[in-house]
Amino acid sequence: MAVLRIDHKAQSTKVNLPMYMILPDPVTMDGIPVRKRKVLYLLHGLSDDGSAWQRFTTIESLASDYGLVVVMPSVGRSFYNDLPNGQNYFTYIVEEIPQYLQDVFAIEPRREDTYIAGLSMGGYGAMKAAFRHPEKYAAAGSFSGVLSFSLLASHIQMDPQESEEFSQLFGDLGQLPGSTNDPINWVRNYDIKAGELPKLFISCGLQDDLYPTNTHFISECKKKGIPLEFHDEPGAHAWPFWEKQIVLFLKFALGERE
Secondary structure, eight states: OEEEEEEEEETTTTEEEEEEEEEOOGGGSTTOOGGGSOEEEEEOOTTOOTTHHHHHSOHHHHHHHHTOEEEEEOOTTSTTOBOTTSOBHHHIIIIIHHHHHHHHHOOOOOGGGEEEEEETHHHHHHHHHHHHOGGGOSEEEEESOOOOSTTTHHHHHHSHHHHHHHHHHHSOGGGOTTSTTSHHHHHHTOOGGGOOOOEEEEEEETTOTTHHHHHHHHHHHHHHTOOOEEEEESOOSSHHHHHHHHHHHHHHHHOSOO
16 A cells, blocks of 8 residues: 655645545556545544554555545644634535545545544544535444533533633534534434435444443434444543444445455
């Protein structure tokens, strides 16, 4: 596999960003060109960047086994939001990067060949993309994701540093639960008639502080009649757990490896 780092000035965010890609080698392509490959967007957590998945997991080997193109963007601590200052990170993920791949690499996969997943903050971003743009993805995965703000808002408000940061991201924290930025809101207001959601995969470690936000999200999905696969097991908010989950997600989305 070839691993690329692309530094480019994103129009959506008005700042230069590094993006990492894993591409198949010509000798292993078996006549299937890059432009026809399945594409996985893999999102990082709050304290990482786009290089984290490659550094801490076996994603390169998994990409080789499945013949995937893997795209790992960097979005800082944006929570994959379009921010009040005009840095539009959600737009960057769901619109600008796919257009960039089409323009530069002629990669234009169909919905059934496009997947998105992430850990922690990246799980939030992946679910947001799935609910806001279900027409773009065949499957979406959240590993230890931030999936309910009603259970986090009071904790955030008690920490001055977190309170300041999240206020800049989301505005009035008192209004965050149930707002358009709250994953529970995405579930409750999702119109099933508007289009079929991607296949959803949710996982969280039993020792993870975010476990209650995941079970809350799952409960709301069940009330709405939204199918998903949930996986939990002993584990913390850490890479050993996420390494297992990316394997399970790819098996869920794509089937057994070659």
